[in-house]
Amino acid sequence: MLETLSIKTTSRNQFVELTRQIRSLLNDELSRDASFRDGEVIVYVPHTTAGVTINENADPDVVHDFLLTLERLVPKDAAGYRHAEGNSDSHVKASMMGFSATVLIEDGQLVLGTWQGIYLCEFDGPRTRQVHIRFRRA
Amino acid sequence: MLETLSIKTTSRNQFVELTRQIRSLLNDELSRDASFRDGEVIVYVPHTTAGVTINENADPDVVHDFLLTLERLVPKDAAGYRHAEGNSDSHVKASMMGFSATVLIEDGQLVLGTWQGIYLCEFDGPRTRQVHIRFRRA
Amino acid sequence: MLETLSIKTTSRNQFVELTRQIRSLLNDELSRDASFRDGEVIVYVPHTTAGVTINENADPDVVHDFLLTLERLVPKDAAGYRHAEGNSDSHVKASMMGFSATVLIEDGQLVLGTWQGIYLCEFDGPRTRQVHIRFRRA
Numbered sequence A, B, C: 001m002l003e004t005l006s007i008k009t010t011s012r013n014q015f016v017e018l019t020r021q022i023r024s025l026l027n028d029e030l031s032r033d034a035s036f037r038d039g040e041v042i043v044y045v046p047h048t049t050a051g052v053t054i055n056e057n058a059d060p061d062v063v064h065d066f067l068l069t070l071e072r073l074v075p076k077d078a079a080g081y082r083h084a085e086g087n088s089d090s091h092v093k094a095s096m097m098g099f100s101a102t103v104l105i106e107d108g109q110l111v112l113g114t115w116q117g118i119y120l121c122e123f124d125g126p127r128t129r130q131v132h133i134r135f136r137r138a
Helices: A019-032 A060-073 A088-097 B019-032 B060-073 B088-097 C019-032 C060-073 C088-097
Strands: A003-008 A014-017 A039-044 A050-056 A100-106 A116-122 A128-137 B003-008 B014-017 B039-044 B050-056 B100-106 B116-122 B128-137 C003-008 C014-017 C039-044 C050-056 C100-106 C116-122 C128-137
Touching: A014 A060, A019 A039, A019 A116, A019 A128, A039 B100, A050 A060, A050 A088, A050 A100, A050 C088, A060 C088, A088 A116, A088 B050, A088 B060, A088 B088, A088 C088, A100 B100, A100 C039, A100 C100, A116 A128, B014 B060, B019 B039, B019 B116, B019 B128, B039 C100, B050 B060, B050 B088, B050 B100, B088 B116, B088 C050, B088 C060, B088 C088, B100 C100, B116 B128, C014 C060, C019 C039, C019 C116, C019 C128, C050 C060, C050 C088, C050 C100, C088 C116, C116 C128
Parallel strands: none
Antiparallel strands: A003 A128, A014 A116, A039 A100, A039 A128, A050 A116, B003 B128, B014 B116, B039 B100, B039 B128, B050 B116, C003 C128, C014 C116, C039 C100, C039 C128, C050 C116
């Protein structure tokens, strides 16, 4: 079964942490199926100007510096862009992060490192974004 | 079973859309196995100077701007390169895009967003490239 | 079952090839389970300043040029960073490479291209890093 989160973003560039919501969906799945202990979760973003990555969940300054760096690398306006919507940068940033994340599940827990959080990466907000979640048994 | 597409590229830097071919392979798979409705497809590129990404399938200007941006970020010739083949940039670009894409399948359909297409990303063409496709049942 | 490699890195920025160790774990897995011939291996890095990618396994100059390019794109020190640990660049570089790699397995072999090797990407070493490995049956 596919589950879908709907996430409202509030800025053009923004990281929204999804870890708590994914963990909660995992717990629902575990309580529906006692035989499910190990596997993976696939987090999939069905957009072309938003992606998904894993990064630090503790210090919000990391996200600040992350967005600053991506904006410096791929500025919104650059010479030579042809795409008329003014979001060519957003497409590149999203592909740099990627559109799916796979996280292992072991003994009913997400196998995340201590500092790892799962983030929706908005690069052309504010918008309402979908995030698909699928759990797989090992 | 592993299926392999063979794709001839025609430029040094080029995005080749694979969505139609992958959908066609999925339909073959569904017609061989009536019990297969949900799962994933893994698209894997067995090269080091070509990758795979998902991006806009509508306006070709997006691909133009995408390649322009990658070339600006990682130019073919830069001070300090040691690798004698003259394609150090191609290796970096390919890793930035990645070598596999996972796309969900639900009720016999690829779960792609409206604007999402799956692209082979050529960064050292023209060449003939392989793309491996594997379908997984949920 | 989840297997975990422990890798000691020796520089701030370093690529450590894991292909041989993953192939050896695959052979152990195959000898434990004669019915396992096809599937995938998921290589997962549970950190936020180290990632995983696939790249050339032959000429070490490729890795040199790769690290040089990433350092040029995302220098250790840049104007505007707020994160006090001095490793904002490491977080961005790790996300650019990604935290998981999926490699297909066919007839008991990793389906890697001729030049492909699987690398742990250290961006804030030297440290001891964990790499989780899970094999999936097709």
